[in-house]
Amino acid sequence: xxxxxxxxxxxxxxxxxxxxxxxxxxxxxxxxxxxxxxxxxxxxxxxxxxxxxxxxxxxxxxxxxxxxxxxxxxxxxxxxxxxxxxxxxxxxxxxxxxxxxxxxxxxxxxxxxxxxxxxxxxxxxxxxxxxxxxxxxxxxxxxxxxxxxxxxxxxxxxxxxxxxxxxxxxxxxxxxxxxxxxxxxxxxxxxxxxxxxxxxxxxxxxxxxxxxxxxxxxxxxxxxxxxxxxxxxxxxxxxxxxxxxxxxxxxxxxxxxxxxxxxxxxxxxxxxxx
Amino acid sequence: xxxxxxxxxxxxxxxxxxxxxxxxxxxxxxxxxxxxxxxxxxxxxxxxxxxxxxxxxxxxxxxxxxxxxxxxxxxxxxxxxxxxxxxxxxxxxxxxxxxxxxxxxxxxxxxxxxxxxxxxxxxxxxxxxxxxxxxxxxxxxxxxxxxxxxxxxxxxxxxxxxxxxxxxxxxxxxxxxxxxxxxxxxxxxxx
Numbered sequence: 001x002x003x004x005x006x007x008x009x010x011x012x013x014x015x016x017x018x019x020x021x022x023x024x025x026x027x028x029x030x031x032x033x034x035x036x037x038x039x040x041x042x043x044x045x046x047x048x049x050x051x052x053x054x055x056x057x058x059x060x061x062x063x064x065x066x067x068x069x070x071x072x073x074x075x076x077x078x079x080x081x082x083x084x085x086x087x088x089x090x091x092x093x094x095x096x097x098x099x100x101x102x103x104x105x106x107x108x109x110x111x112x113x114x115x116x117x118x119x120x121x122x123x124x125x126x127x128x129x130x131x132x133x134x135x136x137x138x139x140x141x142x143x144x145x146x147x148x149x150x151x152x153x154x155x156x157x158x159x160x161x162x163x164x165x166x167x168x169x170x171x172x173x174x175x176x177x178x179x180x181x182x183x184x185x186x187x188x189x190x191x192x193x194x195x196x197x198x199x200x201x202x203x204x205x206x207x208x209x210x211x212x213x214x215x216x217x218x219x220x221x222x223x224x225x226x227x228x229x230x231x232x233x234x235x236x237x238x239x240x241x242x243x244x245x246x247x248x249x250x251x252x253x254x255x256x257x258x259x260x261x262x263x264x265x266x267x268x269x270x271x272x273x274x
Numbered sequence: 275x276x277x278x279x280x281x282x283x284x285x286x287x288x289x290x291x292x293x294x295x296x297x298x299x300x301x302x303x304x305x306x307x308x309x310x311x312x313x314x315x316x317x318x319x320x321x322x323x324x325x326x327x328x329x330x331x332x333x334x335x336x337x338x339x340x341x342x343x344x345x346x347x348x349x350x351x352x353x354x355x356x357x358x359x360x361x362x363x364x365x366x367x368x369x370x371x372x373x374x375x376x377x378x379x380x381x382x383x384x385x386x387x388x389x390x391x392x393x394x395x396x397x398x399x400x401x402x403x404x405x406x407x408x409x410x411x412x413x414x415x416x417x418x419x420x421x422x423x424x425x426x427x428x429x430x431x432x433x434x435x436x437x438x439x440x441x442x443x444x445x446x447x448x449x450x451x452x453x454x455x456x457x458x459x460x461x462x463x464x465x
Contacts, residue, residue, distance in 0.1 A: 029368040031360035031388040036372070074373045215371040218341045218357075222366075225342065247354050247369050252342050 386412025
């Protein structure tokens with residue numbers, strides 16, 4: 001298919017976001033980004049993507065709004081309970097042998113997975129010796145993650161998932177409910193560093209024992225996926241663990257040979273020695 | 275059915291999908307010349323039972339779509355539960371965890387609209403039985419891009435809401451029984 005005018009506008013808008021604000025979506029999977037940009041254009045009330053680009057270039061306060069569309073992710077706590085069950089039963093016994101631990105939640109969005117892992121580590125007695133890094137490119141999402149406030153209507157699903165993941169406690173032990181919202185306990189983030197970090201442009205920043213990056217790389221094209229997996233590879237020592245989303249894999253990556261499949265059906269990988 | 279050569283078939287179905295797909299897909303030959311991409315509404319937690327069921331009764335390969343895999347002819351791809359399935363213009367598949375569309379993830383509209391973008395007039399879109407409006411907007415995009423649209427005859431469908439909504443959005447779509455849709459799909463030739 002030849003490129004349409006809209007495709008050209010998308011390329012220009014992404015280039016503008018990069019050149020002007022250093023947010024680089026140029027290697028995001030195009031079909032999704034197109035859908036999101038068209039949604040942004042329509043809901044923000046611009047006739048064309050070019051008009052949206054004009055507004056964003058000349059008014060920096062538009063950037064967070066557009067970022068909201070480009071990075072919006074819908075997650076839940078303990079999404080795919082079998083993943084967390086596998087972490088609990090097969091990965092944590094290995095991690096337990098280390099005196100101190102570092103865990104990276106890459107692309108943490110609004111924090112659902114951060115709280116899930118914090119609760120899991122607390123239940124397994126590993127929280128106090130672990131430092132968690134929760135990173136995202138969207139400052140608003142990071143603020144929401146740090147706040148740990150979720151609408152109560154989501155808690156039923158979160159609780160159900162937590163139980164299915166083999167939870168040893170009650171999820172309600174970790175939040176206070178009021179005014180239609182659940183506020184998660186501050187002590188769950190006492191050992192979490194929330195930070196701005198881009199898998200597109202930033203570098204390795206620490207050596208990790210476990211990296212969990214779920215349903216983030218499905219938004220990347222193959223080139224960018226490979227960069228991100230390279231970062232994970234370089235952040236993991238031999239024997240370090242990498243967990244991906246249930247429909248993601250290392251199959252198409254040039255780094256595939258640097259990992260072994262640890263729990264293949266839960267997309268848990270382990271770094272091989274280099 | 276016009277004689278235009280095709281590049282892909284997309285199918286959307288919801289309530290009653292199993293029987294409808296079992297009527298159509300097993301009749302397609304093993305050397306089917308184009309890929310078939312399908313979005314069916316299934317509960318998010320559920321393993322897609324449709325895939326093994328159809329694998330046992332189809333001559334074509336039946337798989338759950340994987341992110342970034344290259345689309346191959348003669349293969350039936352299902353959107354995995356709890357993910358949208360999209361087609362990239364370069365011929366790869368992409369999944370997304372974006373919010374539900376029409377209360378659905380996977381959404382038929384998301385698949386159809388991205389496929390229309392990727393395949394243009396080489397696309398055939400099929401709307402089968404279902405109890406909501408998902409797919410109507412996507413089928414219209416397919417027709418607007420020059421593709422063909424087939425809709426299961428609402429009076430014969432297990433649930434008529436979805437085919438009715440599709441016809442309302444696309445009055446020019448061809449209305450057929452499941453067996454007629456199967457026959458038209460068998461007549462498709464690749465570009």
